[in-house]
Amino acid sequence: MMREHMMVTIGNRNDPCPCGSGRKYKKCCMGREGRTQAELADFYFRRHGIRLKTAEEIQGIRTAGELVLELLELAENLVVPGAVTGEIDDRIAEETLKRGAISAPLNYRGFPRNTCISVNEVICHGIPGERVLQEGDIVNVDVTPILGGYYADANRTFAVGRVSKEAADLIAVTRESLRRGMQVCGPGVHLGDIGFAIQDYAEREGYSVVRDFVGHGVGIEFHESPQVPHFGRKGTGVKLAPGMVFTIEPMINIGRKDSMILDDGWTAVTVDGSLSAQFEQTILVTEDGFESLTPYDPEYFSA
Ligand code: MF3
Ligand code: CO
Ligand code: CO
Numbered sequence: 001m002m003r004e005h006m007m008v009t010i011g012n013r014n015d016p017c018p019c020g021s022g023r024k025y026k027k028c029c030m031g032r033e034g035r036t037q038a039e040l041a042d043f044y045f046r047r048h049g050i051r052l053k054t055a056e057e058i059q060g061i062r063t064a065g066e067l068v069l070e071l072l073e074l075a076e077n078l079v080v081p082g083a084v085t086g087e088i089d090d091r092i093a094e095e096t097l098k099r100g101a102i103s104a105p106l107n108y109r110g111f112p113r114n115t116c117i118s119v120n121e122v123i124c125h126g127i128p129g130e131r132v133l134q135e136g137d138i139v140n141v142d143v144t145p146i147l148g149g150y151y152a153d154a155n156r157t158f159a160v161g162r163v164s165k166e167a168a169d170l171i172a173v174t175r176e177s178l179r180r181g182m183q184v185c186g187p188g189v190h191l192g193d194i195g196f197a198i199q200d201y202a203e204r205e206g207y208s209v210v211r212d213f214v215g216h217g218v219g220i221e222f223h224e225s226p227q228v229p230h231f232g233r234k235g236t237g238v239k240l241a242p243g244m245v246f247t248i249e250p251m252i253n254i255g256r257k258d259s260m261i262l263d264d265g266w267t268a269v270t271v272d273g274s275l276s277a278q279f280e281q282t283i284l285v286t287e288d289g290f291e292s293l294t295p296y297d298p299e300y301f302s303a
Helices: 037-048 055-078 085-098 165-183 191-204
Strands: 116-119 122-124 138-143 145-147 154-159 215-217 224-228 245-248 251-253 259-261 268-270 276-278 281-285 290-292
Touching: 055 085, 055 138, 055 145, 055 154, 055 281, 085 116, 085 138, 122 138, 122 251, 122 276, 138 165, 138 276, 154 165, 154 276, 165 191, 165 245, 165 251, 165 276, 165 281, 191 224, 224 245
Parallel strands: none
Antiparallel strands: 116 122, 116 138, 122 268, 138 154, 215 224, 215 245, 245 281, 251 276, 259 268, 281 290
16 A cells, blocks of 8 residues: 555653654553453554454454465466456456455555556556566566455565566565565564564665555455554564554565656556565464464465
8 A cells, every 4th residue: 555654763661652652652551561452452443543353353354365365376377478467357356256255456446457467667556457468577466355344465476487587586585575574473563673674684685675655454444554664663663462464565676666656546666667576465463473364375374
């Protein structure tokens, strides 16, 4: 989603609360340990607008996540040289409906299709259409079915046939960036710790991290609080709590981090035309770590 505001820094007693509220720590979270989950949920909603999910809601999102996995596998099979992006979108939409779900992107703030398909220098929000995939392209397919009222949101970047080493390396680093962001998740961890883990790794590998789009709370609605930046400083931002469900969806560029939106009002591209890749999963914070609710990558779905 489009980033909307900046984060807050931390400190001690008289400094801004580590939860990111902007209030003094002593007037906010200090001494609030030992609350029930219902009290915690009430606090997170009032203070941050974050909905901690109930067990029933989590099960609903997990079931939507199972469909996400199938849709991304279908996408993987459809992404071949000569394929038309609009036809890939049609096939995924058809499968989504067959499974009793609907595609969240369709008509979302006027978005015209069921999926986002982002090729090469497109960072995200590519609109499926007439474009024909060529061997050597890299293609991100992002799906968000609504099943039983619950949303799960994930994407993967695929190589079309054989791709350059540059492109393959970008895909590998982006996938690893997501893995690193996920691995730090657990109760008490700060949102900024996720962004730090991603940025620190990706930049050390010589890539840039897109700032203009961020991960987001998800599940009951498409885009909920909080925003989840893929860059940041350790110990900043809201603390994660059990029942939080959000996406991590780093967009990593070979060249500059800057983006611009094309005249269609959606397609975000790199300003320098360099390749961009993305991977996204929907994550649940558990009592002792995290669980992916869209576990398409068996090497990392919980900790
Ligand atoms: N699925 C995208 C995300 O990860 C959002 C797409 S919004 C749309 O947040 F309108 F472009 F579909
Ligand atoms: Co998302
Ligand atoms: Co998405």
